[in-house]
Amino acid sequence: MEESERTPGGVVMVLGLEDADFKAERKGTRKKRQREEELLDELSDFTEGLLLKKRKKMKIEESREAGPGVEKKRKMKISEETVLKVKKEEDVEYPVSVKRKKKKEEIEATKAMKLRVKEERMAAKALKIKMKEEEEQQRWRWWEEERYECGIKWKFLEHKGPYFPPEYQPLPDNVRFFYNGEHIKLSPATEEVALFFAQMLDHEYTTKDVFRNNFFKDWRKEMTHDERRLIVDLDKCDFGELFQMHKDKVEARRNMSQEEKQAVKEVNQKILDKYGYCILDHHRERIGNFKIEPPGLFRGRGDHPKQGLLKRRIQPEDVIINCSKDCCIPKPPAGHQWKEVRHDNTVTWLASWMENVQGSIKYIMLNANSKLKGEKDWEKYEVARGLKTCVDRIRSEYQVDLKSKKMETCQRAVALYFIDKLALRAGNEKEEGETADTVGCCSLRVEHITLHEQLNGDKCVVEFDFLGKDCIRYYNKVPVTKRVFKNLKLFMENKQGGEDLFDRLNTTLLNKYLSSLMPGLTAKVFRTYNASITLQQQLRELSIKSDSLAEKLLAYNRANRAVAILCNHQRAPPKTFEQSMANLHAKIDHRKEQLALARSELKQAKKEAKGTTDDKLQAVLERKKRAVQRCEEQLLRLEVQATDREENKQIALGTSKLNYLDPRISVAWCKNMDVPLEKIYNKTLRDKFAWAIHMTNPDFEF
DNA sequence: GTGCGAACTTAGAAAATTTGCA
DNA sequence: TGCAAATTTTCTAAGTTCGCAC
Numbered sequence: 001m002e003e004s005e006r007t008p009g010g011v012v013m014v015l016g017l018e019d020a021d022f023k024a025e026r027k028g029t030r031k032k033r034q035r036e037e038e039l040l041d042e043l044s045d046f047t048e049g050l051l052l053k054k055r056k057k058m059k060i061e062e063s064r065e066a067g068p069g070v071e072k073k074r075k076m077k078i079s080e081e082t083v084l085k086v087k088k089e090e091d092v093e094y095p096v097s098v099k100r101k102k103k104k105e106e107i108e109a110t111k112a113m114k115l116r117v118k119e120e121r122m123a124a125k126a127l128k129i130k131m132k133e134e135e136e137q138q139r140w141r142w143w144e145e146e147r148y149e150c151g152i153k154w155k156f157l158e159h160k161g162p163y164f165p166p167e168y169q170p171l172p173d174n175v176r177f178f179y180n181g182e183h184i185k186l187s188p189a190t191e192e193v194a195l196f197f198a199q200m201l202d203h204e205y206t207t208k209d210v211f212r213n214n215f216f217k218d219w220r221k222e223m224t225h226d227e228r229r230l231i232v233d234l235d236k237c238d239f240g241e242l243f244q245m246h247k248d249k250v251e252a253r254r255n256m257s258q259e260e261k262q263a264v265k266e267v268n269q270k271i272l273d274k275y276g277y278c279i280l281d282h283h284r285e286r287i288g289n290f291k292i293e294p295p296g297l298f299r300g301r302g303d304h305p306k307q308g309l310l311k312r313r314i315q316p317e318d319v320i321i322n323c324s325k326d327c328c329i330p331k332p333p334a335g336h337q338w339k340e341v342r343h344d345n346t347v348t349w350l351a352s353w354m355e356n357v358q359g360s361i362k363y364i365m366l367n368a369n370s371k372l373k374g375e376k377d378w379e380k381y382e383v384a385r386g387l388k389t390c391v392d393r394i395r396s397e398y399q400v401d402l403k404s405k406k407m408e409t410c411q412r413a414v415a416l417y418f419i420d421k422l423a424l425r426a427g428n429e430k431e432e433g434e435t436a437d438t439v440g441c442c443s444l445r446v447e448h449i450t451l452h453e454q455l456n457g458d459k460c461v462v463e464f465d466f467l468g469k470d471c472i473r474y475y476n477k478v479p480v481t482k483r484v485f486k487n488l489k490l491f492m493e494n495k496q497g498g499e500d501l502f503d504r505l506n507t508t509l510l511n512k513y514l515s516s517l518m519p520g521l522t523a524k525v526f527r528t529y530n531a532s533i534t535l536q537q538q539l540r541e542l543s544i545k546s547d548s549l550a551e552k553l554l555a556y557n558r559a560n561r562a563v564a565i566l567c568n569h570q571r572a573p574p575k576t577f578e579q580s581m582a583n584l585h586a587k588i589d590h591r592k593e594q595l596a597l598a599r600s601e602l603k604q605a606k607k608e609a610k611g612t613t614d615d616k617l618q619a620v621l622e623r624k625k626r627a628v629q630r631c632e633e634q635l636l637r638l639e640v641q642a643t644d645r646e647e648n649k650q651i652a653l654g655t656s657k658l659n660y661l662d663p664r665i666s667v668a669w670c671k672n673m674d675v676p677l678e679k680i681y682n683k684t685l686r687d688k689f690a691w692a693i694h695m696t697n698p699d700f701e702f
Numbered sequence: 703g704t705g706c707g708a709a710c711t712t713a714g715a716a717a718a719t720t721t722g723c724a
Numbered sequence: 725t726g727c728a729a730a731t732t733t734t735c736t737a738a739g740t741t742c743g744c745a746c
Binding site: 291298301522580 | 733
């Protein structure tokens with residue numbers, strides 16, 4: 001929901017008026033409004049840094065004065081629009097008999113209305129600026145405060161406990177389950193789990209044997225004695241009516257009226273207001289995941305041996321609460337008790353419970369924009385920057401170690417070479433049969449690499465092919481040094497495909513060695529370092545200050561993409577990709593035609609205006625020039641968009657932006673390139689990286 | 703030294719919401 | 725205005741790292 005809409009009373013009214021007037025303006029209005037808002041945001045951003053709490057009022061005045069360029073631009077735009085509109089109205093031919101007086105009155109009335117609209121719009125904008133300022137002032141600038149002593153995460157923590165999903169509501173009688181063609185009324189517990197399966201019938205999971213078998217095994221555990229005796233074959237189960245009911249519900253939700261949607265929104269907002277925030281050291285902080293995970297079927301990725309098992313419903317009796325001793329302890333739901341209430345300020349979680357499928361602990365933690373997460377994030381990038389100062393030394397050291405006679409040292413050097421060069425993950429050992437078979441660097445097996453003395457003109461090429469985190473395939477052909485190649489041959493000698501490539505190495509040993517080279521250095525720091533340094537280098541290479549905004553953004557995305565490729569951040573190509581690409585190309589063709597037309601009209605106008613000083617003809621000429629320019633810009637934007645989208649087909653940019661790229665590089669780039677930060681960071685990212693936005697100068701270097 | 707649990711970060715999919723266009 | 729596409733947010737699985745117990 002828009003911030004301004006959330007405010008009760010006046011704001012809604014003002015915005016409502018504005019909207020009504022905009023409707024009257026018809027086509028292109030939304031774009032205009034957006035452009036105006038962008039200008040407004042620019043103005044607001046420009047002033048934000050100047051504001052101080054105590055001088056708020058005075059500063060608002062100052063800020064208006066501080067941005068004359070922007071203000072001028074905005075004013076020019078508005079007056080331009082007014083001129084255009086009046087012009088348009090003037091173009092309308094009135095019957096000769098129409099009284100001039102009436103026309104004059106109408107023009108006056110229109111002018112007055114426009115003035116009113118303008119004033120209202122200005123008022124709404126001023127309010128928006130004010131709200132943004134207030135939000136900024138309310139922001140906890142934790143990065144300006146002193147840090148707590150080692151290990152202490154907070155001194156006061158209060159919250160309402162987690163939000164529990166609603167209890168199961170049994171199916172209505174007209175939704176029936178059939179076994180072997182016969183209608184069976186299931187007990188509530190059996191029915192609930194049946195519905196978990198039915199809801200997934202349009203998902204590939206329910207076609208997989210492992211998923212089906214696991215589900216059936218766990219489902220039978222929920223059945224009554226009689227049900228268990230009767231239902232012995234999943235293939236004889238007919239969930240059709242349950243599935244249909246689910247589909248109908250989804251459809252109904254999609255087709256809800258505006259009022260119904262609003263009502264749902266309000267309910268969710270209330271839940272968020274109550275459970276979604278906590279008080280941490282006198283500041284209200286947003287909680288990241290305040291809801292207990294609802295029961296369902298386990299969706300392990302790839303060939304996960306446990307997919308389909310029942311994730312059982314979590315009760316308050318399973319939940320440990322963590323908060324201050326002296327706070328208002330959260331109350332468990334009526335008739336229930338917490339498993340435990342503890343007061344451990346050396347950890348950041350608010351609540352935790354043990355999950356039944358993998359036996360791991362789940363936590364309720366703070367949002368990424370919180371102090372606790374932000375401080376850690378900042379620290380992460382500082383450690384990565386620290387690596388920059390000693391990476392040359394470390395690299396020469398592992399080059400030397402590649403020649404070591406000691407197998408352990410030699411393997412460590414090759415592994416580190418891969419981690420550094422290819423940004424591979426550390427690769428912990430995993431328990432067989434508990435998870436999908438995925439690997440990282442240290443857990444690579446002989447079967448995951450193929451050595452080529454020669455490949456496509458390159459010497460000493462290593463071909464990698466393995467499943468990494470989330471079962472994402474890593475496939476790469478990399479030329480390596482002769483020494484690395486020779487070592488790999490040695491490591492693979494007399495080994496079967498299923499054996500470990502680095503049999504003398506694990507992540508503990510590797511990280512122990514790394515931490516001896518630099519405090520805080522672990523394998524994953526190399527990923528952060530290489531990602532950030534790549535972004536910085538690519539931005540320097542690709543961006544040109546005189547480029548258009550669209551071209552600058554393409555350069556940024558390309559730099560971002562280089563990192564995503566390095567880190568192997570993939571996504572499934574969108575299902576509608578081909579179609580949407582075709583649509584975009586059709587649009588480009590259409591725009592090209594328009595441009596050709598605009599150009600020929602301009603040519604004609606030039607011809608007509610040549611040698612005359614006729615104001616009307618000159619005005620037409622100017623208009624045609626503008627039209628051509630507009631068309632050219634739009635075409636360029638579309639073409640850039642097409643390139644960007646094509647290059648991005650299977651690559652996920654978000655992960656690196658969120659987790660690997662030092663935000664200060666991006667902030668500094670925006671400042672240097674005069675690119676509004678909003679173009680590359682959405683609201684969530686701006687919130688998460690508030691610390692970086694606040695502290696970064698244009699000359700920042702990673 | 704090693705096995706394991708706890709705590710935390712990183713990840714893509716799916717759902718929800720917003721935007722753009724005819 | 726309604727639909728489709730794009731973007732953002734939510735969800736939770738799947739990693740990494742660290743410290744403790746034996």
